Amino acid sequence: MKPIISGQSWRWFPWLLLVSICHSFYIPGYSVISYEDKEPIPLLVNKIFSDHTQLQYAYFDLPFVCPPTGQKHGNSPFGSGHSVSLNLGEILRGDRIMTSDYELVMKQDVGCRALCTREVSRADVKWGRQLIKDGYVAEWIVDNLPAATSFVTVDRSRKYYSSGFKLGYQDFSPSDGQSRFYIHNHFTIVIRWRKAPGKAGDEGKSVIVGFEVYPKSIGYENRDEEGCPIDVHAENSHLELFIAPNNSKLEELYSDSSYIPQRGEDANDGAKLEIPYTYSVYFREESSIEWSNRWDLFFTDQVDSSMTHWLAIINSLTISGVLGVTVIVIWGRTVHGNAKGRGDTTLEEGKNKSRSKSPSKEDTERGEGLLSQKDDEAHHLSDEDLEDVAGWKLVHADIFRLPAHSGLLAPLVGSGTQLLFVAAGLLILSCLGVLNPSFRGGFVTVGFGLFVFAGLFSGYFSGRLYKTLGGQNWRKNTILTASLFPGLTFCLIFVLNLFVWAQASSTALPFGTLVGLVALWLLVQVPLVYIGSWFGYVRAEPWQHPTKTSSIPRQIPRQPWYLRGVNGIILTGLVPFAVLFIELLFVFKNLWQDKSGYYYVFGFLSVVSTILIVTVSEVTIIATYNQLCAENYHWWWQSFLTGGSSAFWVFAYCIWYYMFKLHISGFVSSLLFFSYSFLACAVYGLLTGTVGFLTAYAFIRRIYSAVKKD
Template identity: 35%
Template sequence: PVPALNSTIELFVNRLDSVESVLPYEYTAFDFCSEKTMKRPSENLGQVLFGERIEPSPYKFEFKKPVVCQKVCTRTYDTNNPSDKAKLDFLKKGMLLNYQHHWIVDNMPVTWCYDVEDGQKFCNPGFPIGCYVTEAGRPKDACVVNSNFNEKDAFYIFNHVDITIYYHIVEHEQLGARLVAAKIEPKSYDNPNNDSPCTGGPKFLKNKHTGVFNIPYTYSINFVEDKNIRWASRWDYILESMPHTNIQWFSIMNSLVIVLFLSGMVAMIMLRTLHKDIARYNQMDSVEDAQEEFGWKLVHGDVFRPPRKGMLLSVFLGSGTQIFIMTFVTLFFACLGFLSPANRGALMTCAVVLWVLLGTPAGYVAARLYKSFGGEKWKTNVLLTAFLCPGVVFADFFVMNLILWGEGSSAAMPFGTLVAILALWFCISVPLTFIGAYFGFKKAGIEHPVRTNQIPRQIPEQSFYTKPFPGIVMGGILPFGCIFIQLFFILNSIWSHQMYYMFGFLFLVFIILVITCSEATILLCYFHLCAEDYHWQWRSFLTSGFTAVYFLVYAIHYFFSKLQITGLASTILYFGYTMIMALIFFLFTGTIGFFACFWFVTKIYSVVKVD
């Protein structure tokens, strides 16, 4: 027998956001019907950093008990009252910028599906609070959906929702039934008679309205049994909100094939050319009448000469190693399904915790390389490793947070969380960096396969393509080519509030990015050494690190071509957060390039016999 199904379903509300503004706001900021008595669910660090604010709502349902036009509350505004006028103006601003509700039932986003061109259905994990019809009578955003929204210079308020909850009965279990999907349809009713809600035409507010204005909020709930949706795949209906899914798979596969082909070509050229070089050099050394050396063998006495600004390079490489390991482990766990969108905030929490715990490898790598560069200021090195790059990121983040505080946005981090992040940095990450640096300095310096000459060799005049800047600019093109498709979807998930779920492909692109950065940098390093230019350390770092500059240019293009963001605060926030991402990406790709070249240079000079 099926167990008795009699339980209350709670609906939670999240922050409201818009594609036309970077500033999210809490549900209560718009003066909707709210639940004051219930306790808010606890949020993890990732949710707080992303500005999620989940709160209980007055929308509560009994399972399998349909309700038609249940009144929730009525909000009354008097434009002669400054407080009421401010609330009404804020609500109008929200409708003008197309702010969206985000509701949650049983940890599932409630989706709004509507018809678009070609008979297709588009599903959105949010629904608008209202919409605006211009003075010229042109409907904006959601007003296009309803032909009855025809009043000029008016705001139409979605004050009623039809909620449909899909479930399936679970046999032989104590659970009774499971909820597998939740969909919503926003509507607008004027409700001229309080005794019979959900009547009359659409509820609209004239832009220049004066006097008293009432907004009654109502809902209807319906339950539908669906035996086709399995519990394990209940989040799949959210993917209906991804209209370009097929294009995504094709584009990513296309990108991967091109990158793999190019990587194969680079590897083949390198192996064949190097094999011939090494065979020729070794053959020359075996001949009694030694011929004059040429090409990259000429600079064997200078190739391991310490670079200029070795301190800064070692600090960047330490921070880059920390970011590289953090990214690899986070994406690996995401591939296994531990950090799926269903587990809210888990991805960001995992990344921050890993970064904090990876202070030891950062300190170790920075110290070991600095020592191999002949550096002796170990205190400065360890302090810069612990504070320089994290400090720049934190300063940028703090300024962005001040702007969010000033705008009253829900994305503004509470003071307590800010203190907690500083505590994680100073009390865990910094001591671990010191420990890593201690072991790095304690170990002997890295042994090189060839001795460094006392007098530096003069570098001959270089042709255009072997000069530093053109090489660095060319080096970033190939790695960027393998990520820009994924980059589009990642930026969409951040700024257009779409759900990102393709972590398997992202991990694959990550691996290919590492391979491509390595091969492109090694190839250019080889050309420079053949041209007798032995300054490869900084160049290898900057060659693959220049991918971050292409990322920045693409982010600027994305801002002006894809987004409809308006307002100075939103623009500053977009570019402020983009600079943080670009810096992290610069350190990450630059570190890959340096270590690939370091391995390559060490290998070729240890294989060839050097007098």
């Protein structure tokens, strides 16, 4: 057994080497943009987002920010407010990138410049206060870098970035104990640059390696004629987002009541609040940061947690290794045991003959000798051999009996292979550095493209399995394969989109995007599924089964409690979940809690995902073997559900994460969280369920082929 364990250890060495190389590797961009001195630099505004809600809003949709004037700045052919072309991933993540009126010129500092003075109503003030209370932050973009809020560690040894900057802040008045909300109306923009690499640097050009924004709330006092504060860096009064109530109208409106509205409550009297917006620009040389490493400051927390990632891998390898030893033992008792000629098949045939044929008189007379001979054979059989004889080999005539609802199994397996191809492609491209934070929305865009292309694999596996199961109407199976998973997913997204539309959020997909998605589905993916299904059903041969199926189904004995119903399925799902849950902490943190962060440690995620697939296969083999030993031949759906059973625990983890880690408020945000969590778990369950089914299918064909040869 020692050589086997040693081989298992060496099998994981290339993956661990891959992690050590690529867990912090990424391509920061596809082209270096260098700027000459005094060359205009466009500043783009995107959206606002919060960790407390799933609703995002376009920056220029806010009623209390400076609207675009439409003027052209620098050498830009477009005026401010022009929408930048977005890829599919950017649209799906709620981006709405537009040009702005902020003027940045390379290496030219600006002490203060007035942008506009915006008048806002009471309703706008109320909404602004709510956005500040929910912790919304704004996202700007310069040279494909998001605006960052700069922080330093406690020991002041390192600096790190958090994407975006807050719209304002909330404070409590010590006099009345009420909340006061202050809006940030002055922005100090710091552009960090260094000499451009290569020939461009020799020509005196520079590249941008940092984009920081320091927001500040400044009141009306001590301003010059243009509206700029006389001293931006001094301790100025702050601008409260508040309109004093009109007491005369309030007393008139509430004359018959002892209740009088307090601060911040609506009073439709046409009152306005003026908010002056200004900004400063400073260029600072930063020679310690290379252009290729300019994203590193966003990833400081993930580098610090690398030890936790390694612990996750060690935990996963331990679980997978223990299960691997169990699978090796099972494999030795089945395939290799038959190869040694233990005589189990002969004994089984003898048992079947003795059950179906009554003893003759001559046999009775010779019974004593036969009994002693059989007793002698049984004496040499171990308990494990007898268990095998009474277990999985007895159902050889029923093992490939068609399952119930076989017409649904083929489309699900086809969709699962499609998702497996997409997941593998995304992880490989991410580890190679192609998909990275600088490729904004690239993960979703490339994933959708891979999903459409993988319709070929979906149709092929679905069509071939459908033919193996004896299906006749392959075109019907093709339509079901092409429409089942994508159709249900689109319906769910469309219904959720109605709720988001009602909130006027940029998270809502535009109608044109929905039409484009439907066109890609019907005009591209469906034909690809049809082509793959034609090859899988018409051109390819069905998978051959090593044993024949009897005409009369065998009666299944009463099953142990851990194999009954959903008990065994739910219990087996705990093992793959134990492999995955540590890495889920980081994935969930970046998806739901820290939307301003970027997840890039795909090397760790790839290794954990690979170990997860191996673990799912091992768990399915063990569960299927135990099921067959209990003389239960209904393994088709059972193996699929066993493989995907960990999705149940992942969804339970989502519920726990919502209750104890997130601070999401509002019905729509909660609906989005649970709906998208359910969709993600369904995708995960479909993928791992397909892995479990294909593993069990290959395992069963192999062991019964060995029995037939013996």
